[in-house]
Amino acid sequence: xxxxxxxxxxxxxxxxxxxxxxxxxxxxxxxxxxxxxxxxxxxxxxxxxxxxxxxxxxxxxxxxxxxxxxxxxxxxxxxxxxxxxxxxxxxxxxxxxxx
Numbered sequence: 001x002x003x004x005x006x007x008x009x010x011x012x013x014x015x016x017x018x019x020x021x022x023x024x025x026x027x028x029x030x031x032x033x034x035x036x037x038x039x040x041x042x043x044x045x046x047x048x049x050x051x052x053x054x055x056x057x058x059x060x061x062x063x064x065x066x067x068x069x070x071x072x073x074x075x076x077x078x079x080x081x082x083x084x085x086x087x088x089x090x091x092x093x094x095x096x097x098x099x
Contacts, residue, residue, distance in 0.1 A: 002085035004028040005075045009039045009068045009092070012057055016091030024088065029060075031079055033071040036063040046070055 004024060008017050012034050024030055035042075036055065045067045052066040054074065062079065064071050072087060 002028045003082065004030050004086045004088055005072065005084040006030060006032040006034075006088050007068055007071045007075070008034050008090060009042060011035055011038050012061070012063045014091075014093055016093045020088065020091050028086075031075055031084070032061045033075040033079065034063055035068055035071060036065055039067050042067045042069075044069055046073070 006017070006020060006024070008014055008020075010016060014034075017032070017034065021030065021032065036053075039045075046069045047066040052064050052070055052074065055063045057063055062074075064074055066074070068089070076083065
């Protein structure tokens with residue numbers, strides 16, 4: 001099975017995230033790392049000058065105090081050193097107005 005990292009910008013309680021997890025469960029080994037709160041519009045931002053807290057919410061499911069980009073970097077470097085096959089981001093609950 002492929003290794004899939006899932007992230008979003010809407011946070012861990014997003015209905016879109018829950019729907020995505022439900023659809024992918026059983027098709028891949030899932031690792032979910034998301035911002036702990038809604039970070040809409042912050043997708044390319046990274047945290048530079050403060051520590052990022054990581055909180056385990058369930059098996060292979062983490063919330064961080066950083067941005068969506070931080071979430072993916074943490075997934076790559078700290079939580080899955082064998083590298084993912086795919087990154088899935090979404091399902092977005094707001095308009096997609098970013099680049």
